[in-house]
Amino acid sequence: MSLNKPILWNFYRGASWRVRIALAFKKIDYEYKSVNIDKGEQFTKEYENINPNNEIPTLQIDGFNLTQTMPIIEYLDETRPSEPKLIPVDSYLRCKARSIAEIVNSGMQPYQKVIKRLGKELGEEEKNARLELSTKKAFKAIESILAETSGKYCIGDSITIADIFLVPAVHAARLQKINLNHYPTISRITDRLDQLPEVIQTHPKKQVDFQQS
Amino acid sequence: PVLYNFHRGSSWRVRIALALKKIDYEYKAVNIDKGEQFTKEYEKINPNNEIPTLQIDGFSLMQTMPIIEYLDETRPYEPKLLPTDSYKRYKARSIAEIINSGMHPYQKTIKRLVNETQEEKYKKIELLTRKAFRTIESILSETSGQYCVGDCITIADIYLVPAVHSARFQKIDLNEYPNISRIIDHLNQLPEVIKTHPKNQIDYHQA
Numbered sequence: 001m002s003l004n005k006p007i008l009w010n011f012y013r014g015a016s017w018r019v020r021i022a023l024a025f026k027k028i029d030y031e032y033k034s035v036n037i038d039k040g041e042q043f044t045k046e047y048e049n050i051n052p053n054n055e056i057p058t059l060q061i062d063g064f065n066l067t068q069t070m071p072i073i074e075y076l077d078e079t080r081p082s083e084p085k086l087i088p089v090d091s092y093l094r095c096k097a098r099s100i101a102e103i104v105n106s107g108m109q110p111y112q113k114v115i116k117r118l119g120k121e122l123g124e125e126e127k128n129a130r131l132e133l134s135t136k137k138a139f140k141a142i143e144s145i146l147a148e149t150s151g152k153y154c155i156g157d158s159i160t161i162a163d164i165f166l167v168p169a170v171h172a173a174r175l176q177k178i179n180l181n182h183y184p185t186i187s188r189i190t191d192r193l194d195q196l197p198e199v200i201q202t203h204p205k206k207q208v209d210f211q212q213s
Numbered sequence: 214p215v216l217y218n219f220h221r222g223s224s225w226r227v228r229i230a231l232a233l234k235k236i237d238y239e240y241k242a243v244n245i246d247k248g249e250q251f252t253k254e255y256e257k258i259n260p261n262n263e264i265p266t267l268q269i270d271g272f273s274l275m276q277t278m279p280i281i282e283y284l285d286e287t288r289p290y291e292p293k294l295l296p297t298d299s300y301k302r303y304k305a306r307s308i309a310e311i312i313n314s315g316m317h318p319y320q321k322t323i324k325r326l327v328n329e330t331q332e333e334k335y336k337k338i339e340l341l342t343r344k345a346f347r348t349i350e351s352i353l354s355e356t357s358g359q360y361c362v363g364d365c366i367t368i369a370d371i372y373l374v375p376a377v378h379s380a381r382f383q384k385i386d387l388n389e390y391p392n393i394s395r396i397i398d399h400l401n402q403l404p405e406v407i408k409t410h411p412k413n414q415i416d417y418h419q420a
Binding site: 062070078110114144 | 260261262263270272274275276278279280282283286287299300302303306307310311313314315317318319322323326328329344347348351
């Protein structure tokens with residue numbers, strides 16, 4: 001094992017996929033270390049030394065331990081400024097790319113994590129109804145932004161952080177069996193993204209720790 | 214510029230950033246207690262039915278992190294809200310994100326849930342605050358000077374102010390977090406923090 005090879009502590013499911021995609025686009029080879037959150041492995045003393053917040057993913061790179069998917073991806077893009085530029089050059093487009101990502105990052109995903117955790121108390125029907133509402137709210141907003149900014153991808157014709165956040169969000173929506181026909185731009189862009197090797201190779205089902213739920 | 218916002222909540226972050234960058238703006242109140250974010254009129258401005266929205270430079274900007282990054286990039290004079298060094302930029306952003314996507318949205322969701330007692334809700338909310346503060350305190354022991362990251366104010370400080378304010382009714386002793394405590398005492402003296410405080414806004418009313 002190379003001393004300098006980055007290490008990604010992550011799980012096949014969830015927000016970790018975003019960082020795997022970013023690493024793939026930046027052609028950064030890394031060691032995959034699985035932290036099984038179904039078994040609470042994020043709470044072991046070993047992992048806590050790496051990430052005192054007991055969360056995944058953590059990316060060990062350049063001698064640092066990085067957490068939080070948005071700052072990790074911004075760090076990768078700034079320190080590896082090779083194409084694709086995950087954050088656009090133009091200030092307004094940078095803001096748009098980040099807003100799309102944040103609608104998912106701080107809007108949809110945390111809300112859904114709470115709802116899922118309360119699953120038993122809410123009941124299956126109520127839980128699914130709320131998950132669907134929250135996805136629709138986020139996708140309505142993103143679809144509206146994309147009407148202005150999209151080309152082949154979310155922002156023009158280059159992959160950005162917006163696409164990276166969209167992929168796992170749409171994947172989750174499909175698992176929830178939400179009808180995406182109301183979001184034609186999201187559908188079109190995701191269909192294209194799903195063909196990319198960087199998205200295929202980082203897909204949950206291709207990871208070493210994948211298991212059927 | 215026009216800032217659609219409310220005296221309470223995450224809007225304060227953007228008000229502080231605008232004040233630090235000395236950007237004058239028109240304050241438009243969107244009363245979220247009355248559901249004004251769901252009016253057709255406001256939806257045209259922000260299709261996500263959320264506040265704040267900042268109209269500036271002919272654009273409509275949403276989401277507090279991207280808004281503040283935009284302001285810093287387009288107004289690159291002091292104070293630089295993002296440090297220059299890549300690792301320090303990362304640290305400033307991660308402190309902000311612990312609050313932005315780690316603490317605040319979870320707490321908002323729990324408050325809204327109807328199936329739990331107030332006591333149960335507040336227990337969960339307090340746990341989330343402690344978790345966030347513990348993590349931030351640990352980062353600050355590495356990064357802080359006068360402020361969260363070194364001796365200049367950054368996006369991390371901007372996020373810290375409303376986060377600590379929102380925890381004021383929780384049974385949390387800030388002395389358990391000496392770096393947070395020290396930095397907040399300093400931040401709370403700044404004119405940019407005082408004038409943008411919820412109680413000093415035109416739409417302020419006791420909850």
